[in-house]
Amino acid sequence: MTTEQSLPASTFAHEVLALLAQGDLTLTAFAHSIDVTPAWLERVVAGEITELPLLTVLGICRKLRLLPDDIWDGETVARAFADFPGAAFLDPDG
Numbered sequence: 001m002t003t004e005q006s007l008p009a010s011t012f013a014h015e016v017l018a019l020l021a022q023g024d025l026t027l028t029a030f031a032h033s034i035d036v037t038p039a040w041l042e043r044v045v046a047g048e049i050t051e052l053p054l055l056t057v058l059g060i061c062r063k064l065r066l067l068p069d070d071i072w073d074g075e076t077v078a079r080a081f082a083d084f085p086g087a088a089f090l091d092p093d094g
Contacts, residue, residue, distance in 0.1 A: 005053065005054055005080070006051035006052055006053050006054060006057075006080065007051070007052050007054070007057050007068065007072050007076065007077070007080050008050065008051065008052075008072070008076075009044050009047075009049045009050050009051055009052045010047065010050065011071060011072050012044065012052060012057075012060070012071055012072075013044050013045045013047065015071055016030065016041065016044070016045055017045060027041055027042065027045070033063065034059075034060050034063040034064060035059065035063055036060070054080060054081065054084055057080075068080075068081070
């Protein structure tokens with residue numbers, strides 16, 4: 001089985017746009033809340049960044065207190081993380 005080392009940025013971009021459409025949060029504020037630069041998030045939302053490396057996915061999900069399959073479909077996540085070290089999911093604080 002071929003594994004992917006990233007997940008599609010478009011899925012995350014769609015979720016970000018839906019969140020921003022609610023009007024309670026700016027792109028800049030959201031970017032800061034997940035520890036990314038507003039410029040990077042703008043590139044994701046604009047479709048200039050098409051793939052998110054798994055470590056980026058984990059960092060974003062940790063900040064949002066979500067699992068990757070809360071954003072991406074489970075099958076895609078399973079393929080992407082098939083060979084990924086399980087320790088990445090452990091919470092060092094918990």
